[in-house]
Amino acid sequence: MTFVIxxxxxxxxxxxxxALDGLSLSIPRGGVYGVLGPNGAGKSTLFRILLGxxxxxxxxxxxxxxxxxxxxxxxxxxxxxxxxxxxxxxxARQVLEWLSAAHxxxxxAARVSGWLERVGLTEAADRRVRGFSVGMLQRLGVAAAxxxxxxxxxLDEPTSGMDPPGIQEMRALIRSLAERDGITVxxxxxxxxxxxxxxxxxxxxxxxxLVREGAVSELTSDGERLRxxxxxxxxxxxxxAALPGAHGSLEGDAVMATLPRPEAPALLRALIEAxxxxxxxxxxxxxxxxxxxxxxxxxxxxxTIHAR
Amino acid sequence: xxxDAIRSETIRFSRNRxxxxxxxxxxxxxxxxxxxxxxxxxxxxxxxxxEALPPEMTAEGGPLAASGPLDLGQSLVxxxxxxxxxxxxxxxxxxxxxxxxxxxxxxxxxxTSARNSRINLVVGKVVLVFGVVLAALLTWMxxxxxxxxxxxxIFERPLTxxxxxxxxGQLAGFVAVTxxxxxxxxxxxxxxxxxxxxxxxxxxVPMVVAIGQFFLMQxxxxxxxxxxxxxxxxxxxxxxxxxxxxxxxxxxxxxxLPDGVDGKAILSLALWTVVxxxxxxxWFQRQDLSRE
Numbered sequence: 269m270t271f272v273i274x275x276x277x278x279x280x281x282x283x284x285x286x287a288l289d290g291l292s293l294s295i296p297r298g299g300v301y302g303v304l305g306p307n308g309a310g311k312s313t314l315f316r317i318l319l320g321x322x323x324x325x326x327x328x329x330x331x332x333x334x335x336x337x338x339x340x341x342x343x344x345x346x347x348x349x350x351x352x353x354x355x356x357x358x359x360a361r362q363v364l365e366w367l368s369a370a371h372x373x374x375x376x377a378a379r380v381s382g383w384l385e386r387v388g389l390t391e392a393a394d395r396r397v398r399g400f401s402v403g404m405l406q407r408l409g410v411a412a413a414x415x416x417x418x419x420x421x422x423l424d425e426p427t428s429g430m431d432p433p434g435i436q437e438m439r440a441l442i443r444s445l446a447e448r449d450g451i452t453v454x455x456x457x458x459x460x461x462x463x464x465x466x467x468x469x470x471x472x473x474x475x476x477x478l479v480r481e482g483a484v485s486e487l488t489s490d491g492e493r494l495r496x497x498x499x500x501x502x503x504x505x506x507x508x509a510a511l512p513g514a515h516g517s518l519e520g521d522a523v524m525a526t527l528p529r530p531e532a533p534a535l536l537r538a539l540i541e542a543x544x545x546x547x548x549x550x551x552x553x554x555x556x557x558x559x560x561x562x563x564x565x566x567x568x569x570x571x572t573i574h575a576r
Numbered sequence: 577x578x579x580d581a582i583r584s585e586t587i588r589f590s591r592n593r594x595x596x597x598x599x600x601x602x603x604x605x606x607x608x609x610x611x612x613x614x615x616x617x618x619x620x621x622x623x624x625x626x627e628a629l630p631p632e633m634t635a636e637g638g639p640l641a642a643s644g645p646l647d648l649g650q651s652l653v654x655x656x657x658x659x660x661x662x663x664x665x666x667x668x669x670x671x672x673x674x675x676x677x678x679x680x681x682x683x684x685x686x687x688t689s690a691r692n693s694r695i696n697l698v699v700g701k702v703v704l705v706f707g708v709v710l711a712a713l714l715t716w717m718x719x720x721x722x723x724x725x726x727x728x729x730i731f732e733r734p735l736t737x738x739x740x741x742x743x744x745g746q747l748a749g750f751v752a753v754t755x756x757x758x759x760x761x762x763x764x765x766x767x768x769x770x771x772x773x774x775x776x777x778x779x780x781v782p783m784v785v786a787i788g789q790f791f792l793m794q795x796x797x798x799x800x801x802x803x804x805x806x807x808x809x810x811x812x813x814x815x816x817x818x819x820x821x822x823x824x825x826x827x828x829x830x831x832x833l834p835d836g837v838d839g840k841a842i843l844s845l846a847l848w849t850v851v852x853x854x855x856x857x858x859w860f861q862r863q864d865l866s867r868e
Contacts, residue, residue: 312866319690321866342690353683358591366591370584370688372577412687 277327287313289476305473346418352409356398402429464556491554494525497547581700599671604719649739655720656750660757672762673778677769749824763852804834809844816841
């Protein structure tokens with residue numbers, strides 16, 4: 269596996285505040301990679317270091333195989349961090365032409381029009397940026413990150429300020445960047461449902477440290493449970509308690525059973541033998557939000573009733 | 577690449593038409609309009625004014641004779657020599673401040689800084705400002721020539737264009753000295769922009785320095801420092817600028833200057849240009865660009 273970004277012990281302090289605390293992270297090439305964390309987790313600091321806007325206090329990082337500040341490596345990367353800003357007297361089209369020139373590309377009208385169309389700004393292409401809404405600035409920011417045809421793009425909160433149809437369009441665009449254009453996308457967002465739908469892998473940061481990393485499917489399957497609508501509940505909990513490696517809890521009028529998937533048939537057989545009526549049994553995955561909340565300690569998880 | 581940085585700055589500045597107008601066109605157009613109005617007024621009142629003057633003053637060959645030829649070559653040289661005046665400085669500084677501090681004001685460093693070296697980014701700006709100063713000089717000289725043509729038409733005077741002997745060297749010298757003088761102030765503006773991240777500082781700090789230098793120049797006799805003293809030049813580069821212009825003009829004023837003053841003047845102009853540039857680059861290299 270090749271990595272587009274690798275950090276080793278990356279640390280950044282602002283006075284007494286440790287924004288990044290020895291972060292070691294490897295982001296593989298390809299797909300959409302989410303970087304999650306509560307406010308102050310260190311996401312923006314990480315991006316700023318990767319873009320060479322600030323220097324780390326300690327540790328090292330490579331981007332596209334080059335050290336931070338290596339212009340040749342940085343030229344293979346695009347980015348949109350925080351709310352994008354542009355010279356107000358320029359039109360959207362002029363902004364993209366200007367950035368093409370800044371990055372050593374010739375002004376290609378077809379490429380500029382193509383990206384304006386993909387981000388949904390064709391009609392506003394020749395309007396001055398000073399009249400743009402936050403959502404339009406976000407769209408132009410994404411186009412600006414992509415106009416140089418990078419292999420890696422960092423998008424920090426790309427749907428911030430967008431309406432629901434805009435969010436849906438952006439989600440589709442991000443997936444198409446990874447799937448159609450082969451661009452590795454690193455996405456930071458507070459909208460965890462969006463991240464779960466779009467990302468292949470995620471890293472969860474908290475207080476400048478990596479607390480969890482992996483494929484979205486792996487992270488959510490960790491909390492997978494069997495939801496049982498059964499009668500009587502007390503008998504079901506007794507059966508669960510007797511089954512090695514399983515335990516159950518009551519949530520509403522259903523029993524939530526935690527056990528390895530291969531043990532499910534044995535559990536169902538045991539319940540039937542014990543005279544339990546099973547109305548419904550289905551696997552329920554943990555969503556990314558609950559994984560995030562657990563890992564970052566952002567909220568207390570609901571108290572569970574363990575059968576054993 | 578430096579070429580990318582220059583191209584990027586040029587494209588962006590060329591889209592900012594107001595900045596282009598104020599920094600390169602306003603002063604020449606304004607002076608041309610005022611000068612033309614004065615010529616028309618003078619023409620209208622000429623007969624009346626001539627009556628009030630002694631006849632020998634306005635007779636052919638006299639100092640106020642209105643029939644002698646107008647020399648466009650001389651006009652070019654004069655315009656170049658007058659280029660580094662405070663009004664042009666103010667308006668050139670508007671353009672320079674926008675170029676130097678624009679990325680802080682519009683928060684656009686993050687768009688460009690990852691894909692080019694920081695030295696290239698700063699030098700790209702300096703090259704563009706140099707181009708703006710040259711363009712302002714060109715429009716200033718052209719407006720001077722147009723002014724002479726208008727004057728010739730109003731007063732029905734013949735035109736000549738003599739550019740012989742030392743005049744070409746004099747023109748080149750004036751261009752070098754006055755352009756360097758303006759670049760000096762824009763370098764102070766660059767340093768102010770990088771350190772304060774403020775467009776207003778990039779505009780007003782050089783103006784304050786210019787005013788300070790003016791008063792220092794008046795104070796030199798109080799310090800008992802002469803025009804031949806190195807410290808006078810190092811403290812007041814405006815003195816160096818004036819002395820180099822005097823040397824280029826020649827004549828008794830130039831002959832009266834002490835030996836070796838030209839070297840001290842050139843050293844002063846060079847130091848006041850290069851030191852702020854080097855300081856700006858050094859500061860910018862380590863600057864946190866996430867806070868714009």
